[in-house]
Amino acid sequence: AKGDGRGVYRYYADEMTQSARERLHLETRLRRALVDDQLVLHYQPQVELQTGRIVGAEALVRWMDPEHGLIPPGRFIPVAETTGLIGDIGAWVLAEACRQGKAWLDEGLPPLTLAVNVSPRQFRHADLAAQVMQTLIETGLPAEQLELELTEGALMEREQEALDVLQRLRAIGVGVAIDDFGTGYSSLAYLKRFPLDVLKIDRSFIADIPNDPDDMEIAAAVIAMGHSLGIRVLAEGVETVDQLAFLRFKHCDRYQGFLCSRPVPPDEFAALLRAQITR
Numbered sequence: 001a002k003g004d005g006r007g008v009y010r011y012y013a014d015e016m017t018q019s020a021r022e023r024l025h026l027e028t029r030l031r032r033a034l035v036d037d038q039l040v041l042h043y044q045p046q047v048e049l050q051t052g053r054i055v056g057a058e059a060l061v062r063w064m065d066p067e068h069g070l071i072p073p074g075r076f077i078p079v080a081e082t083t084g085l086i087g088d089i090g091a092w093v094l095a096e097a098c099r100q101g102k103a104w105l106d107e108g109l110p111p112l113t114l115a116v117n118v119s120p121r122q123f124r125h126a127d128l129a130a131q132v133m134q135t136l137i138e139t140g141l142p143a144e145q146l147e148l149e150l151t152e153g154a155l156m157e158r159e160q161e162a163l164d165v166l167q168r169l170r171a172i173g174v175g176v177a178i179d180d181f182g183t184g185y186s187s188l189a190y191l192k193r194f195p196l197d198v199l200k201i202d203r204s205f206i207a208d209i210p211n212d213p214d215d216m217e218i219a220a221a222v223i224a225m226g227h228s229l230g231i232r233v234l235a236e237g238v239e240t241v242d243q244l245a246f247l248r249f250k251h252c253d254r255y256q257g258f259l260c261s262r263p264v265p266p267d268e269f270a271a272l273l274r275a276q277i278t279r
């Protein structure tokens with residue numbers, strides 16, 4: 001009842017226990033998912049604008065839950081991030097993407113850039129460069145084919161350490177992309193300090209092209225700035241031919257989006273590549 005302070009408190013306490021219990025439950029299931037091979041990677045094509053050819057793929061994790069079906073990463077990556085499970089998941093994603101990339105290479109498919117997401121926590125805690133080096137050796141994927149997607153937040157948190165990791169990755173020959181560019185801290189000074197290969201324009205700046213003139217200015221400015229710094233620019237979330245035409249006109253290097261394909265299972269992705277070879 002109203003005014004019953006203790007009752008209200010009890011109510012919230014129950015709520016919290018409930019959500020904590022749910023999180024623990026999810027964490028337990030997720031841990032088992034890793035052991036039981038319930039995680040899978042889907043691949044979304046990255047297309048070169050000039051040629052229209054698929055030149056890369058972003059690996060995106062999904063959870064094949066026997067009870068609930070395919071669970072998207074937005075539903076479990078944040079939990080994994082807060083529980084620390086992201087370290088194991090991240091290591092699995094990296095190894096699986098590299099293994100798949102090497103398998104495609106061995107099947108005679110053209111070399112691709114394989115883009116792998118690295119969460120902020122994974123970037124901060126693991127010895128990322130050593131882990132990457134080890135994984136490349138174990139899988140046999142050429143370093144030049146691997147690209148790590150980091151967020152601005154991860155880089156800005158401990159700049160000196162971040163710079164050190166990026167320099168080691170550069171020395172190995174692995175590429176580095178800034179994911180969701182324009183949505184984070186965006187102190188532009190870091191573009192000069194960090195050795196970067198790719199800026200990925202966040203899809204929120206692409207969605208309203210050609211209706212929003214501000215977004216068009218921002219996208220064009222990012223492309224121009226990237227190029228003047230010697231950094232490749234990729235547009236995310238391209239869904240329409242108008243968006244594609246605009247990006248081509250502005251000399252954007254690559255794009256990703258439903259216009260070409262949704263993220264698909266590995267065999268479907270390989271089929272897309274084969275269709276392209278025979279074209």
Ligand code: C2E
Nearest residue numbers: 060061072073074077093117118119237238239257258263
């Ligand atoms: P992200 O890295 O920004 O990935 C792009 C997301 O946009 C993907 O969602 C993709 O399916 C979606 N997308 C691609 N093209 C379009 C489009 O044309 N329109 C629209 N509306 N959406 C598009 P997904 O696969 O659900 O992944 C969501 C987020 O989960 C990712 O965002 C990333 O932050 C995270 N994530 C996914 N896989 C991994 C992973 O292996 N490790 C880590 N740490 N995070 C991951």
Ligand code: CA
Nearest residue numbers: 058117149179
């Ligand atoms: Ca990404």
Ligand code: CA
Nearest residue numbers: 179180200236
């Ligand atoms: Ca992104």
Ligand code: CA
Nearest residue numbers: 180202203236
């Ligand atoms: Ca995004």
